[in-house]
Amino acid sequence: MYSYSDFDEAFVRSRVAQFTNQVERRLDGSLTEDEFRPLRLMNGLYLQLHAYMLRIAIPYGTLAPRQMRQLAYIADTWDKGYGHFTTRQNIQFNWPKLPDVPAILKALADVEMHAIQTSGNTVRNVTADHFAGAAADEIADPRPYAELLRQWSTDHPEFQFLPRKFKIAITGSPNDRAVTKAHDIGLRMVRNAAGQPGFEVIVGGGLGRTPMIGMTVRDFLPEADLLPYVEAVLSVYNTLGRRDNKYKARIKITLHETGKDEITRMVEAEFARLRPLFGGNDQKLLADIREAFAPPAFRDAPVDAYDSFYKADPVFRAWADTNLARHRNDQYAIVTISLKAHGQTPGDATSDQMRLLADLAETYGHSDLRISHEQNVILPHVHKSDLPVLHAALVKAGLGTANVGLLSDIIACPGMDYCALATARSIPVAQELAAHFEALKLEHEIGPLKIKISGCINACGHHHVGHIGILGLDRAGVENYQITLGGDGSEDAVIGEKTGPGFAYTEIVPAIERILRAYIDLRTEPTETFLHAFRRVGMEPFKAALYGSEGEKDAA
Amino acid sequence: MSRRFTPKIVTANRLREGDVVYLTADDRWSALHHEAELIEDEAHAQMRLLHAAAQKLLVVGAYLADAKAGPNGPEPTHFREEFRTRGPSNYHHGKQADLAS
Numbered sequence: 001m002y003s004y005s006d007f008d009e010a011f012v013r014s015r016v017a018q019f020t021n022q023v024e025r026r027l028d029g030s031l032t033e034d035e036f037r038p039l040r041l042m043n044g045l046y047l048q049l050h051a052y053m054l055r056i057a058i059p060y061g062t063l064a065p066r067q068m069r070q071l072a073y074i075a076d077t078w079d080k081g082y083g084h085f086t087t088r089q090n091i092q093f094n095w096p097k098l099p100d101v102p103a104i105l106k107a108l109a110d111v112e113m114h115a116i117q118t119s120g121n122t123v124r125n126v127t128a129d130h131f132a133g134a135a136a137d138e139i140a141d142p143r144p145y146a147e148l149l150r151q152w153s154t155d156h157p158e159f160q161f162l163p164r165k166f167k168i169a170i171t172g173s174p175n176d177r178a179v180t181k182a183h184d185i186g187l188r189m190v191r192n193a194a195g196q197p198g199f200e201v202i203v204g205g206g207l208g209r210t211p212m213i214g215m216t217v218r219d220f221l222p223e224a225d226l227l228p229y230v231e232a233v234l235s236v237y238n239t240l241g242r243r244d245n246k247y248k249a250r251i252k253i254t255l256h257e258t259g260k261d262e263i264t265r266m267v268e269a270e271f272a273r274l275r276p277l278f279g280g281n282d283q284k285l286l287a288d289i290r291e292a293f294a295p296p297a298f299r300d301a302p303v304d305a306y307d308s309f310y311k312a313d314p315v316f317r318a319w320a321d322t323n324l325a326r327h328r329n330d331q332y333a334i335v336t337i338s339l340k341a342h343g344q345t346p347g348d349a350t351s352d353q354m355r356l357l358a359d360l361a362e363t364y365g366h367s368d369l370r371i372s373h374e375q376n377v378i379l380p381h382v383h384k385s386d387l388p389v390l391h392a393a394l395v396k397a398g399l400g401t402a403n404v405g406l407l408s409d410i411i412a413c414p415g416m417d418y419c420a421l422a423t424a425r426s427i428p429v430a431q432e433l434a435a436h437f438e439a440l441k442l443e444h445e446i447g448p449l450k451i452k453i454s455g456c457i458n459a460c461g462h463h464h465v466g467h468i469g470i471l472g473l474d475r476a477g478v479e480n481y482q483i484t485l486g487g488d489g490s491e492d493a494v495i496g497e498k499t500g501p502g503f504a505y506t507e508i509v510p511a512i513e514r515i516l517r518a519y520i521d522l523r524t525e526p527t528e529t530f531l532h533a534f535r536r537v538g539m540e541p542f543k544a545a546l547y548g549s550e551g552e553k554d555a556a
Numbered sequence: 557m558s559r560r561f562t563p564k565i566v567t568a569n570r571l572r573e574g575d576v577v578y579l580t581a582d583d584r585w586s587a588l589h590h591e592a593e594l595i596e597d598e599a600h601a602q603m604r605l606l607h608a609a610a611q612k613l614l615v616v617g618a619y620l621a622d623a624k625a626g627p628n629g630p631e632p633t634h635f636r637e638e639f640r641t642r643g644p645s646n647y648h649h650g651k652q653a654d655l656a657s
Contacts, residue, residue, distance in 0.1 A: 027572070033616045047617060049636075050643050050650045051574035080649055095649065097573050345646045416636060417644035425639075427646045477634050 001064055001368070002147050002292040004112045011155065012109045015116055019043045020102035027099060044115025045101055048420050054093045054101060055118040056108060060128035060146040060170075061089035061378075063369040065358035070111040072354035078104050083354065085339065085347040087373045087411055087460055088167070089127045090118055094418055116154065121162045123153035123234070129171040129178045130372035133293060134334050134380035136326040139189045139197050142172035144290040145226060148282065152227055159234055163241030164249035166234065167206075170199075174491065179373060181205045181214045181493035182465060184251045185233060188491070192220045199226065203233060203263070204255035207459035211495045212252045217264045225275065227282045232271035236263065296366035298329050299383050306384035316391050318444075319402035324387070327380075333387060335365075335379040336372070337394060338401040338409060342438040346412045346430050347375030356397045364390050373462075374411055376404065407443045407451060407516075408434035411462055415455025415472060416479075422455035424472025424479040425505075429453055432509050437516075446516055448529045450489070465489035467531045468512065469496045481508040485515070485542055486534045497539055499546055511546055518545035564601045565592035565623040565630050566608045567640070568615035576640045576651065577615060579608050585615060587651060589641045590629030595620075 004012070019039070026036040040046075044055040056071075063071075071091060075083050078100045079093040086092055096104060108114055117124055126146045133141040149168060153159060159166070169183040180186025186202035199221045205214025221229050237251045240258060248257075255263050310317050325334040337357065340346050349357070357377055361369045364386040370378035382390060394400040403409050410433060413419065415426030430453055437443050452466030456473075463469030469484035480502040487496030503511045516530070522541055523533045534542070566579035567589075577585040578592035586592065595601040601620055608618035621637050623630040632638045643650020 027613075029613050032612055033571075047569055047574060049640055050576060051569075080647075094644075095574075099572055416639055417646055425645060427644075431646065474636075479635060 001062065002289060012114050015114065016102065016105045016109050019105060023098060023102050041119040042116070043105065044118035046119065048094070048418050050418065051095045052098060053418065054096045054104060054115060056091050056113060056115045057118050057125040058089050058091060058371050059150050060126060060132065060143045061130050061371045062143060063371065065362045065367050065369065067111045067113055068354050068358040068369055070107060072351035074104055074107055075351040075354070082348050082350045084414065085349065085371050085375050087375065087413070087462055088125055089371050089373055090125055121164050122160055123156070123166045123168065126150050127169045127178055127373060129173060130370040130378050131177060131325060131334050131380060132172055133295060134327050135173050136328045137175050138173045138328065139191060140172045141293050142170040142189060144286060144293050146170050147289045148227065148286050149230065159238065162238055163243050164246070166251070176491035179462065179465060179489040182207055182489060183214065185230060186214050190220060196222070198222045201229065204252040206250050206252045207462060207464045209247060209457045210252065211459065211464040213493045213495060215255065215260050217260070217267060224283055228274040228278045229271050232267045232274055235270050236266045296368070296381055298332065301331065301383060301385055303331055303384040306387050309388040316388060319391055319400060320387065322402045322406060323404045331384055333382055333384055335382045335390065336404045337377040337379065337399050338403050339376050340403055340409050340434065341398055341401045342408055343431050343435040345427050346410050353397055353399060356393070360390060360393060374409065403443065405448050407437050407446055407449045410434060411452040413454050413460035419455060421458060423474040424455050424481065426453040426455035426461055426472055429470060429481065429508055433512060436509050442516070445520065446530065447526065462489060464495045465493060466496060468515065470508065473502060475502065479505045481505070483511065485539060486531065488531060499539065499543055514545045515542050518542055561596065561598045562622050563624060564595045564620040566604050566618055567621050568608055568618035571614060571616050579604060587655060589632060590626065592623070592630050594623055594625055594630040
């Protein structure tokens with residue numbers, strides 16, 4: 001795992017000292033709120049509905065056990081004993097008090113963490129495939145590149161006041177688990193004809209009020225050209241991007257207003273100018289960073305215990321079937337620990353759970369933890385012989401839910417239970433959906449399904465790319481939920497289609513049930529997933545199930 | 557004829573704690589919505605909002621929110637403001653817990 005250099009350490013410490021002073025000046029009245037607000041946002045501190053919220057970056061979703069323990073300590077000392085993992089591989093604390101925030105940031109700096117650039121019109125936390133360095137289908141670990149991008153973008157003087165926020169996602173696998181096509185820049189590792197690794201560069205994806213799938217501006221970018229090329233994209237965006245209208249300020253709009261060909265031409269011209277200025281130090285740095293991400297010393301041991309336990313214990317088997325993914329080492333598995341126990345808040349972990357996860361990572365997982373954008377925790381390297389005892393420990397702590405990739409593995413933004421921007425609640429909708437289908441025992445029959453819920457049009461809950469997306473709106477002073485179907489956040493990314501009129505808070509769970517019962521009735525066989533069935537039959541059967549014969553008329 | 561003014565209350569968050577508070581008629585900041593001053597006149601509402609915004613060491617983000625008269629004092633009319641009177645729905649945190657203790 002990457003450790004801070006002296007430079008990183010000094011930078012983060014100086015920012016803590018700077019913000020500590022700014023908080024003091026706000027509290028003694030030397031700074032007005034108008035002056036202080038941009039300063040606190042630069043340090044990830046928001047004011048939400050009921051309290052402040054501190055958003056802390058977990059770069060490329062990677063955490064060491066001591067960092068997880070420190071998050072637990074922060075939760076217990078200055079918050080309410082839990083944290084919320086987000087769709088951007090961040091963690092949010094919902095109840096910090098302003099005078100305590102400097103101490104929290106200092107505690108974070110003690111474990112090489114910070115909240116810098118988790119807000120504002122800057123390059124935000126660079127997200128990555130949560131199976132990085134472990135996935136069987138991976139070309140190369142994307143995290144060294146993500147760390148290089150983190151260092152380059154942190155406090156980059158040219159990119160501190162972009163037209164709007166800027167999100168970069170990177171995956172080292174052709175199978176996209178990082179939703180790269182819905183980011184301002186998506187980097188997807190591919191090989192060229194000569195077999196060398198490089199990146200497909202996707203620009204202008206994004207969800208929010210104008211959802212768009214990104215466009216490929218380079219089919220193959222040699223890895224040595226990564227930084228100058230990304231800098232060229234940002235530089236062109238920084239010049240062209242609109243600052244007159246917040247809703248037209250993201251690069252996706254710039255791309256559409258300028259045209260893909262013209263933007264590509266400008267990026268390539270800027271790249272040609274910048275490329276010679278990168279004298280190779282970035283590559284030296286990348287080589288150093290790469291060493292920090294060397295694979296762990298994998299154990300060579302029999303896996304019979306796993307095989308016999310798998311055959312003997314149905315509870316373990318159910319968990320193994322849903323929560324394990326293929327590791328590049330056959331003796332190992334990638335374990336997804338669900339933070340979606342039925343009826344609980346998606347993405348929340350108590351401080352006790354965090355400490356247990358840290359312990360388990362140390363004992364069974366080569367001291368590596370990941371946070372996924374789907375709001376779960378990953379142990380990327382677990383020897384199969386350790387899985388039965390790991391599973392038992394998880395079950396004891398309420399972390400053994402066998403639902404990864406199923407209906408109740410729901411992404412939900414904080415919604416109007418916390419967020420000042422929200423137009424409706426999303427957490428209780430997720431809780432009720434999961435509890436309802438658990439009671440019906442339908443989840444396993446329905447099979448693979450991604451439900452994603454956002455509490456406003458900004459789409460933090462990625463609803464546009466949910467197989468079933470739910471968007472909470474305020475319709476004449478009442479919560480109303482719009483449904484989209486057929487979205488997909490994978491390498492075949494698609495924006496979901498609206499079904500028609502929305503549903504009231506009390507109507508949304510029954511509406512989803514109608515959709516899913518229709519799916520069970522119309523699928524050709526149980527292995528035809530919801531998404532495949534939707535692609536085959538289209539919207540109409542689901543509209544009929546949702547709205548009955550009145551559907552056509554109301555949908556107009 | 558001009559449109560009738562919808563009654564308002566002044567609400568904000570405490571600077572230090574972030575807690576939701578309401579401006580009372582006697583210039584206190586109360587945690588209770590029903591203790592807020594229900595303002596029925598637009599000019600008076602603007603005066604009260606200015607008064608609130610001037611208290612830079614006590615509160616942040618003061619704004620006028622729609623409200624209506626109730627048996628025990630002003631009540632919120634919009635669900636957002638109703639949520640702000642009690643806290644999140646997924647945990648017993650915020651006002652619903654603080655005011656009960």
